[in-house]
Amino acid sequence: MNDARRPAKTSSDTPVVYVVDDDPSIREALVDLFLSVQTEAQAFESAQALLDNSDLKRPGCILLDVRLPGANGLDFQLHLEKLGNQMPVIFMTGHGDIPMTVRAMKAGAVDFLAKPFRDQDILDAVAVAFQKDRDLRQQSAANGAVTELAKTLTRREHEVMAAVVQGLMNKQIAFNLGISEITVKLHRGNVMRKMEARSVADLVRKAELLGL
Amino acid sequence: MNDARRPAKTSSDTPVVYVVDDDPSIREALVDLFLSVQTEAQAFESAQALLDNSDLKRPGCILLDVRLPGANGLDFQLHLEKLGNQMPVIFMTGHGDIPMTVRAMKAGAVDFLAKPFRDQDILDAVAVAFQKDRDLRQQSAANGAVTELAKTLTRREHEVMAAVVQGLMNKQIAFNLGISEITVKLHRGNVMRKMEARSVADLVRKAELLGL
DNA sequence: TGCGAAACTATACCAAAGTGTGGGTTCGAC
DNA sequence: GTCGAACCCACACTTTGGTATAGTTTCGCA
Numbered sequence: 204m205n206d207a208r209r210p211a212k213t214s215s216d217t218p219v220v221y222v223v224d225d226d227p228s229i230r231e232a233l234v235d236l237f238l239s240v241q242t243e244a245q246a247f248e249s250a251q252a253l254l255d256n257s258d259l260k261r262p263g264c265i266l267l268d269v270r271l272p273g274a275n276g277l278d279f280q281l282h283l284e285k286l287g288n289q290m291p292v293i294f295m296t297g298h299g300d301i302p303m304t305v306r307a308m309k310a311g312a313v314d315f316l317a318k319p320f321r322d323q324d325i326l327d328a329v330a331v332a333f334q335k336d337r338d339l340r341q342q343s344a345a346n347g348a349v350t351e352l353a354k355t356l357t358r359r360e361h362e363v364m365a366a367v368v369q370g371l372m373n374k375q376i377a378f379n380l381g382i383s384e385i386t387v388k389l390h391r392g393n394v395m396r397k398m399e400a401r402s403v404a405d406l407v408r409k410a411e412l413l414g415l
Numbered sequence: 416m417n418d419a420r421r422p423a424k425t426s427s428d429t430p431v432v433y434v435v436d437d438d439p440s441i442r443e444a445l446v447d448l449f450l451s452v453q454t455e456a457q458a459f460e461s462a463q464a465l466l467d468n469s470d471l472k473r474p475g476c477i478l479l480d481v482r483l484p485g486a487n488g489l490d491f492q493l494h495l496e497k498l499g500n501q502m503p504v505i506f507m508t509g510h511g512d513i514p515m516t517v518r519a520m521k522a523g524a525v526d527f528l529a530k531p532f533r534d535q536d537i538l539d540a541v542a543v544a545f546q547k548d549r550d551l552r553q554q555s556a557a558n559g560a561v562t563e564l565a566k567t568l569t570r571r572e573h574e575v576m577a578a579v580v581q582g583l584m585n586k587q588i589a590f591n592l593g594i595s596e597i598t599v600k601l602h603r604g605n606v607m608r609k610m611e612a613r614s615v616a617d618l619v620r621k622a623e624l625l626g627l
Numbered sequence: 628t629g630c631g632a633a634a635c636t637a638t639a640c641c642a643a644a645g646t647g648t649g650g651g652t653t654c655g656a657c
Numbered sequence: 658g659t660c661g662a663a664c665c666c667a668c669a670c671t672t673t674g675g676t677a678t679a680g681t682t683t684c685g686c687a
Contacts (some may be wrong), residue, residue: 275490277480288568292652296513299513300513300529301508301511301512301516301527301529302529304513304516304517304520304527305516305526305527306522308516308517308520309520309522309526314516314517314521315513315516317512317513317514327619351635356633357633357634358633358634359633359635367616368616369616370613370614370616370617371614372672372673372674373673373674374673382634382636383635383636383637384673385635385636386634386635386636386638387637388674388675388676389634389635389675389676390634391635391674391675392674392675392676395675401582402581402582402583403582403615403616403619404579404581404582404615404616405582407615407616407619407620408619502687511637523665543683560653569662569663569664570663570664571663571664571665572663584642585643585644586643594664594665594666595665595666595667596643597665597666597667597668598665599645600644600645601646601665601666602664603644603645604644604645604646607645
């Protein structure tokens with residue numbers, strides 16, 4: 204089921220291509236292709252097999268046939284999204300049509316390759332997908348770090364932070380919250396420390412990652 | 416060439432659908448369709464005719480056949496982008512293929528409709544395109560306004576603004592620029608006034624629209 | 628029941644930011 | 658040559674922001 208062949212160098216943070224196709228010969232050909240460019244690939248015969256045998260935590264992308272045994276490739280794409288998995292997806296197809304292509308691309312697919320395609324087309328698409336994955340992970344990491352910091356804030360500190368990033372002065376914040384200015388300063392100081400912000404400009408940017 | 420029929424209400428800021436198709440009967444059918452939902456449409460027989468007869472300044476979207484006399488619809492899409500026109504594009508096609516679809520969607524097309532399609536499909540796509548256009552224009556307007564304000568800044572004021580949104584203190588800015596702290600305050604005050612920013616938080620957000 | 632976290636307040640003090648006034652130089656345009 | 662724009666500096670002052678110390682109250686939970 205899983206006929207992955209690993210390239211010389213591999214670890215939990217080198218990117219990997221998860222190949223999903225029900226045709227064993229195609230799986231093998233693709234894995235060999237990636238092996239030829241020192242890229243690790245793991246092949247699965249169905250979407251379910253992929254979900255069962257991989258946690259999809261490693262960086263990389265998914266390369267799958269739209270026509271799969273069991274679930275449709277497009278549905279699988281949406282399913283992944285629901286699971287919170289943002290791994291880039293590249294579709295392959297032997298019998299695709301335009302509406303299917305449009306739906307996949309609207310849902311954020313990196314590419315949609317109609318068979319037969321050149322090896323280089325796939326390698327190009329994978330390169331784009333890898334880059335997209337790196338970007339997403341970087342964004343996600345930054346966002347996650349800020350979210351973690353924000354969790355340490357108390358309710359009041361949250362309120363004060365929101366007011367600060369709106370550009371309100373301490374006295375205005377104090378009036379709005381019905382507390383004294385000195386207490387606002389206290390909360391404000393706590394916010395800056397907990398959020399690891401060295402300036403208001405810094406705090407504004409971090410707050411924006413939280414959705415203002 | 417231009418067989419537009421205007422709905423009852425029309426003005427330079429009601430959205431319009433620019434229809435481009437070389438088949439007169441299709442043009443007419445589409446214009447009638449939009450007329451039936453109180454939406455203005457202007458029809459053209461070619462991309463060139465559209466460019467010659469419209470400045471494309473009104474809000475709306477472009478609905479065009481990928482196969483056009485003269486230029487390819489996809490090339491036209493790129494051409495528009497080069498001209499700085501960001502109007503949403505919807506493709507129609509009778510003989511489209513998957514690579515064509517992928518290319519169009521990657522280039523930002525709102526939709527790619529294979530003939531025959533239902534009237535509702537087109538109306539839905541146009542609704543999405545109109546919304547996208549509104550969003551883009553709003554973004555563009557905000558951006559343009561800030562850019563105009565930034566143009567009134569002198570070189571020094573620009574430098575000071577950049578330093579301020581980095582979260583530097585006046586004394587640090589003064590040291591970096593090799594001037595006195597009091598002069599920094601002067602420039603800083605000018606920046607806040609010229610940029611119409613009421614707080615540092617405000618300034619940070621405006622500066623971000625300028626690309627940090 | 629007692630303990631800790633959260634929230635609030637005050638006094639006091641210092642640092643940073645902002646404003647106004649007044650004055651200086653350089654440089655290019657009219 | 659003079660006029661204005663951009664740039665610079667200083668003194669004096671006010672406001673705002675930030676910190677530290679010390680204490681009170683409320684509330685949930687062990």
